[in-house]
Amino acid sequence: LFYTAVPFIEYASASTFARMTRFSKGPGMRNMGSFGSLDEMRHTQVQLWFGYENIKKNPQLDWAQKSCHTNNWAIVGARHTFDDLEHTRDVVSSSIMTNFSFETAFTNLQFIAFSADAAKQGDHSFANMLQSIQTDESRHAQIAFPLIKMMVENGKKKEAQKLVEISFWRAWRQFAVLNGLPMDYYTPLDKRERSFKEFMEEWILVQFERQMLDLGLDQPWYWDILKRDIESFHHTQAIGIWLWRPTVWWNSAANIGPKEREWLEEK
Numbered sequence: 001l002f003y004t005a006v007p008f009i010e011y012a013s014a015s016t017f018a019r020m021t022r023f024s025k026g027p028g029m030r031n032m033g034s035f036g037s038l039d040e041m042r043h044t045q046v047q048l049w050f051g052y053e054n055i056k057k058n059p060q061l062d063w064a065q066k067s068c069h070t071n072n073w074a075i076v077g078a079r080h081t082f083d084d085l086e087h088t089r090d091v092v093s094s095s096i097m098t099n100f101s102f103e104t105a106f107t108n109l110q111f112i113a114f115s116a117d118a119a120k121q122g123d124h125s126f127a128n129m130l131q132s133i134q135t136d137e138s139r140h141a142q143i144a145f146p147l148i149k150m151m152v153e154n155g156k157k158k159e160a161q162k163l164v165e166i167s168f169w170r171a172w173r174q175f176a177v178l179n180g181l182p183m184d185y186y187t188p189l190d191k192r193e194r195s196f197k198e199f200m201e202e203w204i205l206v207q208f209e210r211q212m213l214d215l216g217l218d219q220p221w222y223w224d225i226l227k228r229d230i231e232s233f234h235h236t237q238a239i240g241i242w243l244w245r246p247t248v249w250w251n252s253a254a255n256i257g258p259k260e261r262e263w264l265e266e267k
Helices: 007-023 027-053 059-069 073-086 091-102 107-121 124-153 157-186 196-214 223-243 258-266
Strands: none
Touching: 007 027, 007 059, 007 073, 007 091, 027 059, 027 124, 059 073, 073 091, 073 157, 091 124, 091 157, 107 124, 107 157, 107 196, 124 157, 157 196, 157 223, 196 223
């Protein structure tokens, strides 16, 4: 699921950063954009190489290179989301939507929390790869902070607020699949770090909210809806993907026995 969903987003992000390098007015942002393009190319190459190494174990890993070139229903949503965030707007909007809403909020879940689960399961190469990528992502996230601050200080808070609200919700709906299902269903019970809901509560509802408020933004209007959504949304996705598992490119695991049900009820 990871190797076939993430590399094409990483590769597409290289051109997003390249547009920042070309069109940003601030030299600091242009420099950060240059480094960002290099980072995203590295991420793409590392992930495709890891996936390629595993093709001999599972030919489905071939999807790492072809997923975004298909109209598979699961990839259409991801492609539509990241075209919106990264490729169809001006560089300031793309930076706020990508560097702040996406990379500040959700790549922590992807590359740190997911890494913890992988390490606990003994997949140390995957865990180390994720942590290596996150060191770059944390730098990318810094690009949007001064942008939002400048917009708020110059009477453009409403515009910044809208960009964050659109992009955060779209990223949430995508990452619920990419993180929620592996954390709550695909990882063996005794290897799970915490539930997806617990990660969301600590890293999103607490940390990301604090970052928004510190920058002078407000809670998104749907914050109460989000609090309810983390209770159930990714579980409905798990059911839907399980029922339609022949139409997706990864081996969806039900992994729901009596003990798993108890764990889910408790969490």
